[in-house]
Amino acid sequence: MGNYYQPEIETASREKILEIQNEKIVKQVRHVYENVPYYKKLMDEKGVTPDDIKSVDDIKKLPFLTKADLREAYPYGLLGTDLKNCVRIQSTSGTTGKRVVAFYTQHDIDLWEDCCARAIVAAGGTNEDVCQVCYGYGLFTGGAGLHGGSHKVGCLTLPMSSGNTDRQIQFMMDLGSTILCCTPSYAAYIGESLAEAGYSPSDNKLKAGIFGAEPWTEEMRRSIEKSLGIKAYDIYGLTETSGPGVSFECEEQTGMHINEDHFYAEIIDPETGEVLPEGSKGELVFTSLDKEAFPLLRYRTRDICVLTRKKCSCGRTHVKMCKPMGRSDDMLIIRGVNVFPSQIETVLLNEGYTPNYQIIVDRVNNSDTLDINVEFAPDQFSDKVSDTQSKEKALEGAMRTMLGIGPKVHLVPPKSVIRSEGKAVRVIDKRKLHD
Amino acid sequence: MAIKQLSVFVENKPGKLLEIVKALAGAKVNIRAMSIADTKDFGILRLIVSDTDKAKEILSDDCVVTVTPVIAAEMSDKAGALSSILEDFGYENINIEYMYAFTASTELGAYVVLRVDDNDAAERILKSKGISVLDSLAI
Numbered sequence: 001m002g003n004y005y006q007p008e009i010e011t012a013s014r015e016k017i018l019e020i021q022n023e024k025i026v027k028q029v030r031h032v033y034e035n036v037p038y039y040k041k042l043m044d045e046k047g048v049t050p051d052d053i054k055s056v057d058d059i060k061k062l063p064f065l066t067k068a069d070l071r072e073a074y075p076y077g078l079l080g081t082d083l084k085n086c087v088r089i090q091s092t093s094g095t096t097g098k099r100v101v102a103f104y105t106q107h108d109i110d111l112w113e114d115c116c117a118r119a120i121v122a123a124g125g126t127n128e129d130v131c132q133v134c135y136g137y138g139l140f141t142g143g144a145g146l147h148g149g150s151h152k153v154g155c156l157t158l159p160m161s162s163g164n165t166d167r168q169i170q171f172m173m174d175l176g177s178t179i180l181c182c183t184p185s186y187a188a189y190i191g192e193s194l195a196e197a198g199y200s201p202s203d204n205k206l207k208a209g210i211f212g213a214e215p216w217t218e219e220m221r222r223s224i225e226k227s228l229g230i231k232a233y234d235i236y237g238l239t240e241t242s243g244p245g246v247s248f249e250c251e252e253q254t255g256m257h258i259n260e261d262h263f264y265a266e267i268i269d270p271e272t273g274e275v276l277p278e279g280s281k282g283e284l285v286f287t288s289l290d291k292e293a294f295p296l297l298r299y300r301t302r303d304i305c306v307l308t309r310k311k312c313s314c315g316r317t318h319v320k321m322c323k324p325m326g327r328s329d330d331m332l333i334i335r336g337v338n339v340f341p342s343q344i345e346t347v348l349l350n351e352g353y354t355p356n357y358q359i360i361v362d363r364v365n366n367s368d369t370l371d372i373n374v375e376f377a378p379d380q381f382s383d384k385v386s387d388t389q390s391k392e393k394a395l396e397g398a399m400r401t402m403l404g405i406g407p408k409v410h411l412v413p414p415k416s417v418i419r420s421e422g423k424a425v426r427v428i429d430k431r432k433l434h435d
Numbered sequence: 436m437a438i439k440q441l442s443v444f445v446e447n448k449p450g451k452l453l454e455i456v457k458a459l460a461g462a463k464v465n466i467r468a469m470s471i472a473d474t475k476d477f478g479i480l481r482l483i484v485s486d487t488d489k490a491k492e493i494l495s496d497d498c499v500v501t502v503t504p505v506i507a508a509e510m511s512d513k514a515g516a517l518s519s520i521l522e523d524f525g526y527e528n529i530n531i532e533y534m535y536a537f538t539a540s541t542e543l544g545a546y547v548v549l550r551v552d553d554n555d556a557a558e559r560i561l562k563s564k565g566i567s568v569l570d571s572l573a574i
Contacts, residue, residue: 383442
């Protein structure tokens with residue numbers, strides 16, 4: 001059994017969680033309908049009224065919100081309360097278009113920080129810990145969320161923000177940081193820097209790390225755990241729902257518990273929008289159950305995921321989500337099977353190849369073909385044709401296991417995959433030309 | 436003594452081989468012997484050249500190149516010359532990955548380049564049979 005920040009809710013019975021959710025969703029839909037004209041219009045168009053929503057089972061009747069809605073409604077269109085009730089703004093980096101600006105009342109900040117506090121306690125945090133937060137501070141939700149959570153747990157909080165690695169290491173060693181919060185890639189970088197500075201993993205006092213805000217693999221987890229001598233926990237969230245802490249890992253490290261008293265999760269078919277049963281792979285959709293200022297209902301995250309309610313050894317009863325397996329925007333349907341470039345990348349990294357590849361999908365005689373060009377490293381080249389061919393066969397086997405369909409793999413020389421403005425063109429779907 | 440062979444990965448596309456031989460010509464590197472193994476997607480060009488190090492340096496800019504030790508054995512111009520060597524290789528369980536023939540010059544005669552899994556054993560057999568093996572590229 002583990003440690004909990006709010007044991008009564010984190011280990012509540014399924015009936016109790018459902019009761020909380022049902023009570024909140026009825027109130028929340030009415031709140032949104034009355035305060036967010038943008039969403040009221042969507043509901044009216046779909047012919048849904050707040051009276052139709054009596055429990056979380058009725059959430060499927062509600063219209064979806066997408067990133068496009070957020071852009072269109074920017075900046076105030078989805079605001080659920082008067083600005084005078086709001087105390088904070090956070091924002092996304094805006095790398096994929098217009099920034100998303102999220103608003104928070106004090107109530108919203110509190111529930112967000114509670115979620116982060118649950119994550120820190122699940123990672124073993126107590127008021128005796130020194131928590132070094134090196135997520136970026138400022139508009140980015142990473143720094144603010146974990147900082148707030150760390151305060152709630154009562155950790156001695158080091159608000160480092162990101163960058164200046166020498167200073168990070170100096171504070172870590174001098175002040176004996178025990179918990180590290182940052183992106184997994186920065187954690188890996190700190191690990192390397194510590195080794196370069198001559199420290200061994202046992203020289204630091206760190207015991208746990210809470211890493212998120214970008215995709216990372218199990219291999220990366222093991223490597224970070226080794227280089228820092230810690231246990232590494234995943235945390236998930238997005239600015240649209242509040243920030244990090246929407247879900248977090250417990251000591252079992254087999255998925256992230258979604259804070260279901262605040263966020264209702266669904267998995268849908270990204271093509272049809274149909275809700276899929278537990279255990280299905282599909283797009284993750286979140287409904288905020290009790291946020292006031294930015295109360296998004298049925299927000300499509302584009303993250304592809306699987307949910308499971310299998311009993312967890314940590315004692316938490318909240319549903320678990322797997323690490324996102326890709327983005328629905330990237331999804332290819334080949335011979336009826338959903339294929340994500342990220343799956344192909346995982347196979348390549350596992351098999352010792354660079355992640356430089358190109359997927360070519362075509363349709364020959366009414367059947368889809370999948371070809372993957374993979375760059376090999378110079379030291380992987382052999383003068384024997386049979387060596388190259390057996391490497392291709394081995395990759396094809398590994399791909400078939402991961403994807404569920406068999407591709408044709410072609411090993412190609414380094415730097416031969418077409419690059420556009422420095423970024424590799426990952427997917428060429430020739431089928432679109434035939435439409 | 437094994438000699439050095441350059442193995443170059445070549446995409447199976449028009450013009451690719453030309454790029455390589457042009458680069459060698461530009462550097463005044465002479466090709467003594469060559470063979471190409473082809474598949475649908477790619478070929479592996481195997482070269483014995485007058486200056487292996489220089490050729491490798493030039494080709495490495497744009498190609499994947501590796502140096503492989505191979506044996507160049509003199510072949511007498513008689514029926515059964517090759518078969519007698521291969522028979523002995525068979526007894527000793529030496530596997531030939533690939534081979535190709537070339538003529539060094541009118542005086543020196545014909546050679547076969549042998550890529551085997553055990554160079555030392557192969558050379559021992561050849562020497563015991565009185566077959567001369569090239570030990571440098573001075574051909």
